[in-house]
Amino acid sequence: MSYQPGSRVRVRAGDPDHHTRVPRYVRGHTGEVVAVLGHWTLPDDSARGITPPRTEACYAVRFSAAELWGSGDHTVTVDLWESYLDRP
Amino acid sequence: MGGQAGFGPVPAGEDGGVPFAADWEAHVYALAKMLRRRGVVNDDELRDAIERLPPQQYLAASYYERWLGALELLVAEKGLI
Amino acid sequence: MTGHDDHEAQPAAARARRLEEQLITAGLTSDDEIDEFLTGLSGASPVNGARMAARAWTDPRYRDLLLDDGNAAAAELGFGPFSYQLRVIANDEDVHNVIVCTLCSCYPVSLLGPSPGWYKSFAYRSRTVREPRAVLAEFGVTLPDTTQISVWDSTSEARYMVLPQRPAGTGGLAAGDLTALVSRNGLIGTALV
Numbered sequence: 001m002s003y004q005p006g007s008r009v010r011v012r013a014g015d016p017d018h019h020t021r022v023p024r025y026v027r028g029h030t031g032e033v034v035a036v037l038g039h040w041t042l043p044d045d046s047a048r049g050i051t052p053p054r055t056e057a058c059y060a061v062r063f064s065a066a067e068l069w070g071s072g073d074h075t076v077t078v079d080l081w082e083s084y085l086d087r088p
Numbered sequence: 089m090g091g092q093a094g095f096g097p098v099p100a101g102e103d104g105g106v107p108f109a110a111d112w113e114a115h116v117y118a119l120a121k122m123l124r125r126r127g128v129v130n131d132d133e134l135r136d137a138i139e140r141l142p143p144q145q146y147l148a149a150s151y152y153e154r155w156l157g158a159l160e161l162l163v164a165e166k167g168l169i
Numbered sequence: 170m171t172g173h174d175d176h177e178a179q180p181a182a183a184r185a186r187r188l189e190e191q192l193i194t195a196g197l198t199s200d201d202e203i204d205e206f207l208t209g210l211s212g213a214s215p216v217n218g219a220r221m222a223a224r225a226w227t228d229p230r231y232r233d234l235l236l237d238d239g240n241a242a243a244a245e246l247g248f249g250p251f252s253y254q255l256r257v258i259a260n261d262e263d264v265h266n267v268i269v270c271t272l273c274s275c276y277p278v279s280l281l282g283p284s285p286g287w288y289k290s291f292a293y294r295s296r297t298v299r300e301p302r303a304v305l306a307e308f309g310v311t312l313p314d315t316t317q318i319s320v321w322d323s324t325s326e327a328r329y330m331v332l333p334q335r336p337a338g339t340g341g342l343a344a345g346d347l348t349a350l351v352s353r354n355g356l357i358g359t360a361l362v
Contacts (some may be wrong), residue, residue, distance in 0.1 A: 013167060021324045021325065024091075026090075036327070037206065037254060037256075038327075039326050040326050041253055046130055047132035060256075064284060068091070070298070073318075075320065076298045077321050077322065078322045078324055079327055090269075090272075090294065090295060091298055095296060098292045100287050107282065107286070108283065110182065110237070111182075112186065113185075113208075116188075117200065118203045119188065150181075151290075153181050163313055168192070169196060
């Protein structure tokens with residue numbers, strides 16, 4: 001498990017041709033881990049019937065509206081699996 | 089589709105609160121549940137199948153029409169019937 | 170191509186009925202199983218989530234448990250077990266929380282009942298992460314400028330629920346009356362209770 005609450009992380013850019021649970025609007029953006037949620041099956045694998053599917057840590061990552069949209073004062077927290085993330 | 093523009097006001101009125109607009113929608117919901125219970129499809133495969141619907145179908149279809157399309161696709165691909 | 174178009178043009182109700190018949194014939198479900206499931210669906214109701222919120226308002230130990238381990242808190246009131254991890258987020262004077270699933274429409278059905286049409290709409294899914302204040306205004310919710318909005322996008326095995334703030338002047342109410350104050354929309358974040 002690479003990250004903990006407080007870690008800064010950047011969401012990998014890229015547009016896989018398979019099912020994934022990275023919303024487009026966070027790709028390439030930097031946020032902060034607010035919680036470690038658990039170790040869960042990677043949906044990218046289980047949607048494709050990959051056996052065994054990878055199991056990875058999943059994190060709740062918070063982004064500011066300014067980071068995502070260039071304006072706004074709200075935050076958006078998204079649950080992201082470890083392989084979706086890099087250190088900034 | 090987070091952040092995608094152009095979808096207009098949220099249908100927040102009373103009718104927008106009903107989970108199933110028609111009987112067949114509840115049945116589609118139930119069929120998906122039954123197949124997941126039996127382990128012949130999983131959540132991720134179902135979401136993936138919805139996402140693989142042709143874009144015009146995806147956008148034109150109602151929520152449960154998308155589930156129905158996804159179930160038809162998976163059932164055919166997996167040769168379940 | 171024509172055959173495919175014809176199939177897609179059939180009313181959804183007819184397609185759904187045919188799929189159901191085919192699955193029953195294939196032994197993958199039965200009329201009884203479907204009926205039993207649909208009847209049992211009434212057990213999934215926003216009253217469940219409301220009971221949890223009302224309990225948290227009156228019992229600090231339960232509130233701490235609810236915010237720390239939603240599944241354990243649900244179990245204490247006889248709900249679950251769930252396939253999902255329940256995470257409950259508390260509203261306070263400074264922060265108002267709103268739940269969405271932009272990718273599909275994930276939602277804690279057992280505690281809130283089957284999701285309403287608006288939650289599944291493209292408009293809600295696309296706009297809530299971008300302009301939550303405007304979306305809330307369409308639900309008749311106006312928050313002070315000093316209140317920050319925290320949007321939660323349910324993209325994993327976790328399912329989110331809001332613990333609304335207890336309204337002022339409710340100190341003397343019994344549990345059942347407190348429960349009745351908590352609406353489904355309040356538990357999603359699109360209403361104040």
